[in-house]
Amino acid sequence: xxxxxxxxxxxxxxxxxxxxxxxxxxxxxxxxxxxxxxxxxxxxxxxxxxxxxxxxxxxxxxxxxxxxxxxxxxxxxxxxxxxxxxxxxxxxxxxxxxxxxxxxxxxxxxxxxxxxxxxxxxxxxxxxxxxx
Amino acid sequence: xxxxxxxxxxxxxxxxxxxxxxxxxxxxxxxxxxxxxxxxxxxxxxxxxxxxxxxxxxxxxxxxxxxxxxxxxxxxxxxxxxxxxxxxxxxxxxxxxxxxxxxxxxxxxxxxxxxxxxxxxxxxxxxxxxxxxxxxxxxxxxxxxxxxxxxxxxxxxxxxxxxxxxxxxxxxxxxxxxxxxxxxxxxxxxxxxxxxxxxxxxxxxxxxxxxxxxxxxxxxxxxxxxxxxxxxxxxxxxxxxxxxxxxxxxxxxxxxxxxxxxxxxxxxxxxxxxxxxxxxxxxxxxxxxxxxxxxxxxxxxxxxxxxxxxxxxxxxxxxxxxxxxxxxxxxxxxxxxxxxxxxxxxxxxxxxxxxxxxxxxxxxxxxxxxxxxxxxxxxxxxxxxxxxxxxxxxxxxxxxxxxxxxxxxxxxxxxxxxxxxxxxxxxxxxxxxxxxxxxxxxxxxxxxxxx
Numbered sequence: 001x002x003x004x005x006x007x008x009x010x011x012x013x014x015x016x017x018x019x020x021x022x023x024x025x026x027x028x029x030x031x032x033x034x035x036x037x038x039x040x041x042x043x044x045x046x047x048x049x050x051x052x053x054x055x056x057x058x059x060x061x062x063x064x065x066x067x068x069x070x071x072x073x074x075x076x077x078x079x080x081x082x083x084x085x086x087x088x089x090x091x092x093x094x095x096x097x098x099x100x101x102x103x104x105x106x107x108x109x110x111x112x113x114x115x116x117x118x119x120x121x122x123x124x125x126x127x128x129x130x131x132x
Numbered sequence: 133x134x135x136x137x138x139x140x141x142x143x144x145x146x147x148x149x150x151x152x153x154x155x156x157x158x159x160x161x162x163x164x165x166x167x168x169x170x171x172x173x174x175x176x177x178x179x180x181x182x183x184x185x186x187x188x189x190x191x192x193x194x195x196x197x198x199x200x201x202x203x204x205x206x207x208x209x210x211x212x213x214x215x216x217x218x219x220x221x222x223x224x225x226x227x228x229x230x231x232x233x234x235x236x237x238x239x240x241x242x243x244x245x246x247x248x249x250x251x252x253x254x255x256x257x258x259x260x261x262x263x264x265x266x267x268x269x270x271x272x273x274x275x276x277x278x279x280x281x282x283x284x285x286x287x288x289x290x291x292x293x294x295x296x297x298x299x300x301x302x303x304x305x306x307x308x309x310x311x312x313x314x315x316x317x318x319x320x321x322x323x324x325x326x327x328x329x330x331x332x333x334x335x336x337x338x339x340x341x342x343x344x345x346x347x348x349x350x351x352x353x354x355x356x357x358x359x360x361x362x363x364x365x366x367x368x369x370x371x372x373x374x375x376x377x378x379x380x381x382x383x384x385x386x387x388x389x390x391x392x393x394x395x396x397x398x399x400x401x402x403x404x405x406x407x408x409x410x411x412x413x414x415x416x417x418x419x420x421x422x423x424x425x426x427x428x429x430x431x432x433x434x435x436x437x438x439x440x441x442x443x444x445x446x447x448x449x450x451x452x453x454x455x456x457x458x459x460x461x462x463x464x465x466x467x468x469x470x471x472x473x474x475x476x477x478x479x480x481x482x483x484x485x486x487x488x489x490x491x492x493x494x495x496x497x498x499x500x501x502x503x504x505x506x507x508x509x510x511x512x513x514x515x516x517x518x519x520x521x522x523x524x525x526x527x528x529x530x531x532x533x534x535x536x537x538x539x540x541x542x543x544x545x546x547x548x549x550x551x552x553x554x555x556x557x558x559x560x561x562x563x564x565x566x567x568x569x570x571x572x573x574x575x576x577x578x579x580x581x582x583x
Contacts, residue, residue: 008340010323010324010340012288012291012292012390012391013288013291013292013390013425014291015170015171015172015290015291015292015294017291018144018171018172018175018291018292019171019172019175021483022144022172022175022176022179023175023179024179024182024504024505025480025483025504025505025506025507026505026506026510061486061487061488062487062488071324073288073324073325073326073327073329074324074325075325076323076324076325076337079323079324079340081324084484085483085484086482086483086487086490086507089483089484089485089486089487089490090487092486093486094463094467094486094487094488094489096458096461096463096464097396097398098458099256099257099260099398099399099457099458099461100252100256100257100260100445100457100458100461100462100463100464101252101253101256101257101393101394101398101399101461101463102253102394102463102485102486102489103394103395103396104253104390104394104486105340105341105390105391105394105395106340106341106395106396122483122507123505123507123510125507126482126483126487126490126507126510126511127196127507127510127511129487129490129491130487130490130491130493130494130495130511131494132491
């Protein structure tokens with residue numbers, strides 16, 4: 001069991017993300033669909049935490065609290081997945097390296113336990129982060 | 133008694149399914165049921181009926197709350213913001229009709245703005261690669277009728293384009309593909325064992341970010357040269373096996389998505405994927421198609437293309453069109469503080485741009501035109517709700533294979549609500565007045581409203 005573990009973060013679409021997005025990004029269903037991080041069972045063991053625990057994800061570019069769930073499309077040890085949305089975008093690498101596209105996939109992250117910290121809704125999260 | 137509207141086009145993803153049936157109430161104001169659509173498409177139609185929908189523009193107050201204003205006030209604010217800005221960014225355009233995009237481009241030309249669409253965070257890399265090396269492509273109909281080897285590289289259509297497999301690529305029985313999926317070989321390449329990969333004949337779960345290496349290894353394998361034992365986490369036996377399947381196709385296609393465009397290497401990954409396609413054409417017939425996301429992002433590229441010559445990131449601030457990805461792309465402009473106002477239509481950068489770019493939008497004069505409440509509308513100075521294109525107003529849109537379709541109006545928008553094209557036409561006319569010139573050769577507001 002470690003205080004935090006290092007993982008490689010990618011993001012992308014899921015069907016739950018698509019349905020919740022069209023249903024309204026201000027609604028709780030969107031937070032349930034995208035305010036999560038999918039982690040491999042092996043990495044859950046390394047972190048020493050139960051499924052569905054809130055965790056803090058930190059990269060060189062930001063930090064965000066999301067709920068850790070078991071990988072739905074795994075196994076992918078070492079790799080973590082946050083569905084595309086403001087939670088993923090709080091920590092992804094924004095560098096375009098001179099060609100226009102931020103580096104949305106392949107951001108090194110640290111994941112630590114944050115049982116008592118809440119997962120903010122999309123609107124609250126973005127409104128809070130833009131003030132920082 | 134309800135009536136059914138048939139052959140409705142789904143305005144969600146680039147697959148642009150055109151076989152939806154929507155049941156509407158007799159007075160044409162309510163959608164009762166949606167048939168044939170995927171879960172996401174159905175939700176899009178049904179959400180337009182939400183009781184808590186915003187129907188009038190809202191202006192941000194000093195305390196951060198929002199106050200309702202009239203469409204006239206919203207048009208005046210938007211026109212003043214754009215006319216007074218030195219270099220406004222006009223971003224989005226992928227969830228609206230080609231007609232509305234064209235009016236938006238007129239405004240950008242008048243005020244000297246930068247027009248960029250969602251390709252900038254999606255298939256912009258692909259567009260750069262296509263300009264570098266060309267693209268051997270085909271339509272989705274050809275794939276349905278001919279393809280017997282189908283590759284999904286860095287894309288997960290089971291989740292992002294839910295009806296792609298059943299309408300075009302894997303399951304349908306076409307003219308030369310009478311056995312449907314039984315006659316097709318499916319290869320999936322992804323760093324995760326995705327739901328699409330679980331259906332594949334050959335699933336290559338590569339190390340994340342090693343797409344370029346694996347594509348290059350395939351090109352080596354096609355030539356029968358030797359490979360290292362493992363490339364990108366895949367054994368050389370598996371690579372040779374996949375190469376044989378690809379070479380022996382009668383008609384093959386590679387679909388690719390964000391897994392390659394957003395991973396380091398970006399446009400160079402696509403260069404290499406296109407070169408794999410080119411190599412395969414020495415053995416058989418092979419095509420490659422980008423899995424476009426928004427239903428009309430392809431249309432935005434097409435309209436920008438025929439009007440200015442570039443598919444995205446088009447800078448009109450010098451009075452002529454310039455295009456330089458890395459400089460005139462939204463995220464670079466925002467991060468470098470090179471724009472002084474932001475106009476967003478038919479997209480949600482608040483949710484889908486890195487937060488460092490969103491922070492810049494929040495600090496600038498900003499207008500978001502969107503039927504939904506989104507993180508973008510909730511940090512913009514003005515939110516203008518509009519009718520849903522493809523649900524409450526028709527218009528032209530382009531499928532991922534560059535084929536145009538005319539989307540249909542199935543239901544009336546809430547009373548007094550403007551469409552994208554109407555709002556943009558009013559802003560264009562007002563901007564023309566402010567800048568002291570009437571746009572030449574453009575249809576008047578009355579014509580657009582009547583269309």
